[in-house]
Amino acid sequence: MTLIDSLKSFFKKGKVKVGMGNYLKTITDHPNINLPPSEIWRIQEDLRYYRNDMKNVHYFNTYNQKKERKPHTLALTKQMSRQLASLVFNEGMTISIQPHADEQGTTVDHDDDVLDQFIKKVLADNNFNQNYEENLELGIATGGFAIRPYVENGTIKLAWIGADQFVPLESNTNEITSAAIINKRTVSERDTTIWYSLLEFHNYDEVAHTETIENEVYRSETAGEIGQNVPLSNWDENLPEKVVFSGLSRPTFAYFKMPGKNNFAVESPLGVGVSENAKSIIDAANIAYDQYVREVQLAKRRVFVPYSMIRPVAKQEGDLFDGGFPQFDEDEDIFMQFKDKEGTSITQVDTTIRNVQYTATLQYHLHALENNVGLSQGTLTTDGAINDKTATEVVSDNSATYRTRSSIITQCEKQLYGLIRSILELANLPLFDGKTLINYDIQKNPIDINLHFEDGVFVDKDAQAKQDMLIVQQGMMPKVEFLQRNYGLSEEDAKRWVQDAQDDVANDDDVLPNNQKGMFGDGGGDE
Template sequence: MTKGLTKITDDDRVAIDPSEYERIQLAKKYYKDDLPLIHYRNSYGQRRHRAMNTLNVTKLASKRLASIIFDEQCDLSLKDTALDKFVNDVIDRNHFNLQFEQHLETGIALGGLAARPYVDDQDNIRIAWANADQFYPLQNNTDNISECVFASRTTRVENKQPIYYTLLEFHQWEGSDTYLITNELYRSTTRDTVGNRVPLSMLYPNLQQSVEFTGGAIKKPLFAYFRTPGTNNKDLDSPLGVGIVDNSRNIIDAINQTHDQFVHEVKMGKRRIAVPSEMLRPSVGGFGSNGDSQVHPPVFDQDMDVYEAMYGDTTQLKITDLTSDIRADQFKASIDYFLREFESQVGFSTGTFSFDGQSVKTATEVVSENSSTYQTRSSYLTQVELFLNQLVTAILEVASTPQFFSDNQARISGFDANDDLGMMVHFDDGVFIDKDKQRADELQLVAAQVMPKKEYLIRNFGLSETDADKWLDEVQDEQPDFTGGSLEEASPDDDQGAD
């Protein structure tokens, strides 16, 4: 319990360069729009500061990408009917589609996210999420991360002082058939350090220090990691992804600085009129009242704020308009230029964010003119499918392991993590594809016997092969049965008798 950590990366088990998390923290500041103040000197040479008027394109781009990659209309299916029903029940109880779109937005901004299933006090399988700065790889290869540590922080007030607790949950392999989960709690009086290790009972009295699964009870990691597509060009040996800020920081800074200058110029361009100081001499008690020594009544409406007093020779001073022109067209052209550069950096089609002078283009118009957004989305979908496959596997691993449940009874049986799940993910392509036209075109292919009916159902309704076969069987059963030939057996005499 004497072990202490300044940073989580100080732990010998964490196999990642600390600079990766410095990069993630910087990206997090951009995503949160937590940027430094603007420092300047006023007309008197005094040093002043003010908040930057930013255009948070990091948040904007992350949200746009997340919404076109994954939404509530997405569904997945497994070839095994029982497993398919169980997994979709877990997904529905956790409101997974809504949660994943929100967390995907953060993952795109920071370069990655992680999730892990766990069992709550009511023996329900829940899904816990971790942002990029809460997930630390331990061991990895070129394909995936096999060991990790999750970090979660809790703040409590003790003796009128904030105390910061950090829980580290290690997932490790010992050999090829033993999976070990270890929990460690750290306590610190400062926000910037992890602190010293303390007993779990200080904050989590019911949490075990370690759980070991032997004999191949667990075959795959009990977590899933999503990383953004593309190479991590900041650290070629890192398994972590890079976010929007990492390769677009200069362009984002240019957008923010230009937008800040424009807003500041609008503020400074407020109408101002200089008048001789005696015209703004403050009144005393009101003109004309008893005992008032005021020389003259107020000259201007007292609600006016455009007049400013000027001092000097009263014989030379006159009313002067000091209002300066606002360079709106120049600033607009500059911001549009930087936005087009940002679109290219992130992988959006031209016109997604920039203003063309006539109207803001819709997503459908953009994609019809340029396929960059669609290609970027396709790259993300590959990583999303890999993440979903890992997460579904982890959910089934937990469900098939009795140790996780209070009654020591597994919730499913017959599951082998090494088997192919046959998972199908049906993404909503409504932004890019006219669904009605697609169905009509493919229905013509079915009628021409070029496309199988089963494939048509899978492509257009997101069904698994099992469900598609079930649909076709039910359709076949509903067809009228002309065998047995009641029509052939009907005699002409019977027809005449009926007449």
């Protein structure tokens, strides 16, 4: 640190000492936040279970000494969240947008591909697919997360906001309209670690269609505390105190909430984590697993032998070497010595491992956990018979998981719809050196957002395609719908496929077999 930096740090610290503003121990101490403190602690506990950071086990050993150790655990919250996130959002997920068509099928005079390609580029530049799946996993574990687009260096970036960084301020029946977002970072000042917190207060006015962002910075020398209110320059010399965005149809942030009512704070708009109501079951499963592992560790074979056999006090008759005596390997721990007594002999001790009892106990708790969180039997357990199953049987076996996945997808769709709208509205504002990135007002000219979530794990795709093709040939399903259902295409791409196929048939009658020519017809406009 240079002399100038040291002086700056000194004067900043002096300002803190004389009282630049309020001191906050926790975020709920802020006068603008009325979230119950229990909600903050609940999310912290969810994070602890997700990290698999379980409390130490306390016990008394053979000598009645109190000991503690790290338990052996199964990381069940991580496992459940990971499975659900990968089932909801994976490489088969596709996003496309296009201007909304009116009842006559016409759209606004705008290049249909411009908006779609713009959104795809913004998402690709932000590594969206990977980041979304990872943050969805954490959101499932903690009850929710948010995404906020912002402008940086002339481009649109995405900020990922965890449940512990997002505090609702105001909400209606549909969504959270105002929120506080907490950003943290650490710096070293005079060899002391300092924690800085940037609080962004996003207040959306539904009548004026404006969002006001107010910034506050806090400094703390204690981890876990928000600290003392300090000047904004402590975070960034160019950080404004207030920013107002006009012409927005919604807040810039988009929140994902785990489906289901928050039964811990019924008035709170926050969701609850997947294991929130099953922590006692997770604890019981971990106890069973921990005790089983300990029993395997401690129940090893032992042989008790007289002391003289381990360390002979004199050379024995018949020894082959004059330089010493036969010895066990230093890593040998099977033979245990005891003091010689008359009549003592070698004693072997074998402890039976209660494998069946522990396995049954563990599977019982895992079955209870599956029922509690809405997973199909066999998702976590391993006691089911492993057989070759048809796709229909797989779908039936995973019905509970499928319902849970469908509920999560509903919330993901809501978040992604809001995110895409916010990106387009920001891009249409003069925030990029006085210019806009696109020229399209989605409030005056609505758009269609197409989200396709791959569900091949639950659906027999081959059987569905064959059945749908028969329905199309009978004239009971539009061709465009067939392509959307079976190939995940947007409506525009599906229409283009149909038109290209019709053109091919018109140019060459032998392109398709006779029994399939009727599927695409003669180009008569059946879509």
